[in-house]
Amino acid sequence: MPPAKNECRHKVLQLNPSPFAPLAGYTQPTPQKRAAAVPTSDKSVKNAVLELAQSFPAPLVLPHDELNYDPDDPPQSVKEWLHMDSRNDMSPKYGRDTIYIGRVPTFQKKVEFMRDWTTPIIDSLLQLQDVSSPDADLFVDYLKTFYHGMKVKILPTSLSWTTWGAKSSQPRRKANLPKYIGLAHGTQCTRIRVRNAPDGAFTAQLNLDDIIDAAIAMLPADAYAICLLVDHDIHESDEDDFCCGRAYGGSRVSVVQTARYNPLLDLREGIDRAHMWPLSHCKDFVDELCAVEDVLPKPATKQQVAMSKSGAMRAAVDAAVVNTDSLDSAQALWFSRLARTVSHELGHCFGIAHCVYFACNMQGTAGMKEDVRQPPYLCPMCEAKVCHAIVRELQNGGEQEKRTWTKERCVSTRDFCARLQDVDMQIAMWRGLGAWSTARLETLP
Numbered sequence: 160m161p162p163a164k165n166e167c168r169h170k171v172l173q174l175n176p177s178p179f180a181p182l183a184g185y186t187q188p189t190p191q192k193r194a195a196a197v198p199t200s201d202k203s204v205k206n207a208v209l210e211l212a213q214s215f216p217a218p219l220v221l222p223h224d225e226l227n228y229d230p231d232d233p234p235q236s237v238k239e240w241l242h243m244d245s246r247n248d249m250s251p252k253y254g255r256d257t258i259y260i261g262r263v264p265t266f267q268k269k270v271e272f273m274r275d276w277t278t279p280i281i282d283s284l285l286q287l288q289d290v291s292s293p294d295a296d297l298f299v300d301y302l303k304t305f306y307h308g309m310k311v312k313i314l315p316t317s318l319s320w321t322t323w324g325a326k327s328s329q330p331r332r333k334a335n336l337p338k339y340i341g342l343a344h345g346t347q348c349t350r351i352r353v354r355n356a357p358d359g360a361f362t363a364q365l366n367l368d369d370i371i372d373a374a375i376a377m378l379p380a381d382a383y384a385i386c387l388l389v390d391h392d393i394h395e396s397d398e399d400d401f402c403c404g405r406a407y408g409g410s411r412v413s414v415v416q417t418a419r420y421n422p423l424l425d426l427r428e429g430i431d432r433a434h435m436w437p438l439s440h441c442k443d444f445v446d447e448l449c450a451v452e453d454v455l456p457k458p459a460t461k462q463q464v465a466m467s468k469s470g471a472m473r474a475a476v477d478a479a480v481v482n483t484d485s486l487d488s489a490q491a492l493w494f495s496r497l498a499r500t501v502s503h504e505l506g507h508c509f510g511i512a513h514c515v516y517f518a519c520n521m522q523g524t525a526g527m528k529e530d531v532r533q534p535p536y537l538c539p540m541c542e543a544k545v546c547h548a549i550v551r552e553l554q555n556g557g558e559q560e561k562r563t564w565t566k567e568r569c570v571s572t573r574d575f576c577a578r579l580q581d582v583d584m585q586i587a588m589w590r591g592l593g594a595w596s597t598a599r600l601e602t603l604p
Contacts, residue, residue, distance in 0.1 A: 163364060167433060167434075167438075167441060167443055167444065168471070169438055169440075169441040169443075169444075170426070170460060170466040170467065171439045171441075171442040171443070171459040171463055171464060171467045172441065172442060172463070172465055172466070172472055172473065173216070173219060173441065173442045173444075173445040173463075174212035174213065174216040174217065174440065174463075174467075174477065175187075175212060175216070176217045176218060176455075177219050177220055177221055177445045177448075177449055177454075178445075178446070178449050178457070179220060179222055179227075179448075179452055179454050180219075180226075181450040182373065182454065182593075183222075183224075183226065183227040183372075184230035184231065184453065184512045185218070185220045185226045185227075185230035185231050185515075186230075187218070187516070187526060188219045188234055188515070188516055189514075191524060192234075193516055193540065194306070194470055195236075196236035196237060196238070196516075196540060197236070197237050197439075197540065197543055198236075198237055198241075199540075200403050203340070203526050207488070208413040209237050210539070210602070211466065211470065212466065212472075213466055213470025213471060213472055213473065214470055214471040214472065214595075214598075214599055214602065215517045215518070215519075215538050215539060216472060216503070216517065216518045217518060218515065218517065218518050218519075218522060219439065219440070219445060219518065219519060220368060221445065221448045221449065221529070221532075222448060222449070222451055223526065223528070223529070224428050224450050224524075224525055224529045225513070225522065225523035225524055225525040225529065226515065226522075226523070227525070228525060229523070232353050232513060232515050232523070233515075234514075234515050234516055235511070235512040235514075236428035236540075237540065237543050237544055237547070240510055240511065240512070240544050241544075241547070241604075243510055245408060245409040245510065246509075246510030247383070247408075247409070247411055247508075247509075247510065247533075248406075249549065249552040249553040250552050250553070251553065251555075252468070254380065254381055255308055255381060255382060255411075256309065256381060256383060256553060257309070257310040257311070257381050257382055257383060258302055258306060258309050258310070258311045258312075258314055258382070258383060258384050258386070258388055258505060259311075259312055259313070259314040259379060259382050259384070259385040259386070259412045260295050260299055260311065260312070260314060260385075260388065260501075261295070261313075261314040261316070261318055261374070261377075261385065261386065261387035261388060262295040262303070262313060262314070262318065262388065263292065263318075263388045263389060263390045263417070264318035264319050264320050264342060264343075264390075265317075265318070265319045265320070266319065266320050267319050267320060267321040267322075267343070268560065269321065269322045269420075270320045270321060270322060270340060273320050273340065273363075273391070274365040276361060276362045276391055276392070277292075277361075277390045277418055278361075278362075279360055279361060279418070279421055279423045279424050280359060280360060280361060280362065281423060281424070281426075281427060285371075290421075290489045290490055290493065292388075292390050292417040292421075292438075292497075293417070293490065293493055293494040294492065295313055295388060295499060296313070297494055297498070298386075298388070298473060298498060298501055299311045299312065299313060300575065301498045301501075301502070301575060302350050302501070302502065302505070303571075304372070304536075304547065304568070304571040304572050304574075304575045305502045305572075306502075306505070306549065306566060307402065307549070307564060307568035307571050308549045308550070308553070308554065308564060309383070309549060314385065314387075315344075315379075316344050316345050316377045317344070317345070317455070318342065319342075319343045320341070320342060320343075321340070321341040321342075321343045321348065321396055321451060321456070322337075322338075322340070322341055322342055322437075323339040323341035323348070323350050323351070323527055324339060327374075330527055336353050336354070336355060336362075336363050337353055338352070338353060339351060339352060339353060339503055340353055340365065340467045342369075342370065342373045344373055344376065344377045344498050345375075345401050346375065347373075347376060349369060349370075349372055349373035349376065350369060351365050351366055351369040351370060351373075352366035352369055353366075354366075354394070356392055356400075356401065356571055357399075357400050360392065360401070360419075360424065360427070361391070361392040361418060363391070363392070364391070364392045364393060364394045364401065365389065365391050365392070365393050365394075366393070366394065366395075366459070367394060367395040367405055367414060368395060368413050369403050370387065370389060370393065371405070371407055371410075371412055371414055373387075374412040374413070374414060375386050375407075375410055375412050376413060378410075378411065382411065383411060383508070384411045384412070384413065384508035384509070385411065385413070385467070386412075386413045386414070386415060386501050386504060386505055387413070387414045387530065388415055388416075388417060388497075388501075389413075389414060389416045389417065389418075390416070390417050390418060391416060391418055392416060392418040392419060393414065393416045393418075396497045397564045401416075401419060402416075403415065403416060403419050403420070403500060403527075403530070404416060404500050404501075404503075404504045405504065406505070406506075406507035406508050407466075407581065408507040408508050408509070408510055412489050412508070413504035413505060413507065413508055414504075415501050415504055417493070417497060417502050419527060420493055420496040420500070420527075421490050422489045423495055424527075428526075428527045429528060430527060430528060430530065430531055431444070431528075434532070435531040435532065435588065436531065436532055436533060436534050436535070436587070436588055436591065437472060437476050437479055437534065437587070437588075437591040437595065438476060438479055438591075439446040439476035439531075439532035439533075440472060440476065440518075441476070442459060442463065442467075450555050458521060462528045464465065470598065471594075471595045471598035471599045471602075472595065473598075474592050474594040474595060474597065474598040475591035475592070475596065475598075476500065476591065477586075477597040478590045478591055478593065478594035479587035479590050479591040479594075488586055491509055491579070491585065491586045491589065492586050494587060495535070495588040495589060496530065496531065497525045498535065499520060499530075499533070499535045499588075500530070502535070503520055503521060506520070506521050506537075506541065506545070509545060509548055510544070511541055511544050511545070514538060514540065514541050516538055516540045517538035517539075517540070518533065518534050518538070519534065519536070519537060519538035519540075519541055520533065520534060520535055520536060520537050520538075520541070521538070522535065533594065534592075535592050536592065536595065536596075538573075542568075546564055546565060547561070549564065550564045560562055562603075562604060565603060566600070566603050566604075569596050569599055569600050569603060570596075570600065572592065572593075572596040573593055573596035573597050573600065576589045576590070576592050576593030576596065577593060580593075
């Protein structure tokens with residue numbers, strides 16, 4: 160029987176797919192297939208995709224994960240990525256070398272009531288009610304690290320919510336929502352559809368496709384990609400309960416909502432804060448979740464025990480410290496979740512498909528529980544794609560420059576996590592990522 164959650168020591172790590180993965184129909188691509196998917200003479204990249212799972216574990220594939228529902232999602236090799244028709248080349252001749260982050264829209268006076276829509280509907284606001292969503296400047300700093308070598312800026316266009324037609328004025332009661340709201344951007348205004356949230360987590364939802372239309376309209380000429388932050392709950396189709404974010408890669412635009420990542424919703428969503436990444440790779444935790452599908456836990460093998468004693472993942476787990484009591488940690492928790500999603504959606508703007516090779520920032524996710532279990536780093540396969548786009552296409556570099564970029568990016572990630580500690584923004588994910596990056600640096604040439 161797994162130990163109590165508050166006593167869990169995370170001693171043995173789950174670095175291979177979970178025992179449930181075979182029942183789900185998922186099989187991790189073999190090392191040979193992974194190596195063949197990287198068309199490069201750079202041995203360091205080849206070695207990385209063959210590296211022990213101590214640095215790059217396999218996807219966990221737990222019940223109700225994305226790969227449980229779609230275990231046959233095809234892998235995207237670097238060659239397939241390179242030649243896909245919808246991928247946007249980063250060559251300097253196009254003049255698109257900047258990633259833009261749009262601040263959350265402000266509220267014009269007539270739609271001040273929309274502020275209430277950003278607050279979760281829960282029984283108790285606990286002590287976190289004064290925590291606001293993270294400032295866009297934090298994402299600029301993080302994305303300069305994640306997409307090392309890219310310019311990252313705040314979108315200069317001012318955004319604000321406003322009325323759309325006569326019926327957008329203050330509703331008389333919560334159930335009587337306006338049919339539309341306007342999103343003002345510069346001299347333009349885009350109509351945004353409004354509906355009730357089907358699951359009752361928020362008073363209202365905004366339509367993602369309408370916001371995407373606005374993002375396309377405001378895309379700067381020098382933008383490689385843009386990500387708009389929205390403090391409201393959003394949905395894509397009529398069948399959706401909600402949608403956390405979406406990217407239209409060919410159009411180079413993405414939208415990420417902050418609302419569903421609010422730590423206030425953790426109890427409602429059943430999120431186990433003691434086992435967010437990197438602690439999600441704890442074997443006892445994985446066994447407990449697999450038992451829901453009658454997969455009985457087995458004792459750790461000698462190989463599992465041995466591989467759990469060292470490596471980047473061991474360093475990440477040992478460094479991860481969970482502190483959920485202060486407002487600072489709540490703010491850091493909110494930012495960490497959004498940082499992972501913003502970088503993920505922008506990855507689609509680079510043409511990167513959902514990753515099925517490794518546990519990776521570019522994995523698909525089927526819900527908030529899975530979202531917080533996934534890593535913030537890029538696996539070697541997805542990192543090779545970003546590296547080629549930035550170093551080869553944008554900077555006209557070669558294999559040596561790619562090796563230098565990979566190491567510099569790892570150093571930048573480590574240093575970013577250290578800076579967060581200086582401003583009281585350290586939580587499990589940032590501590591883990593900093594330690595993981597430090598350990599990985601030791602393996603890079």
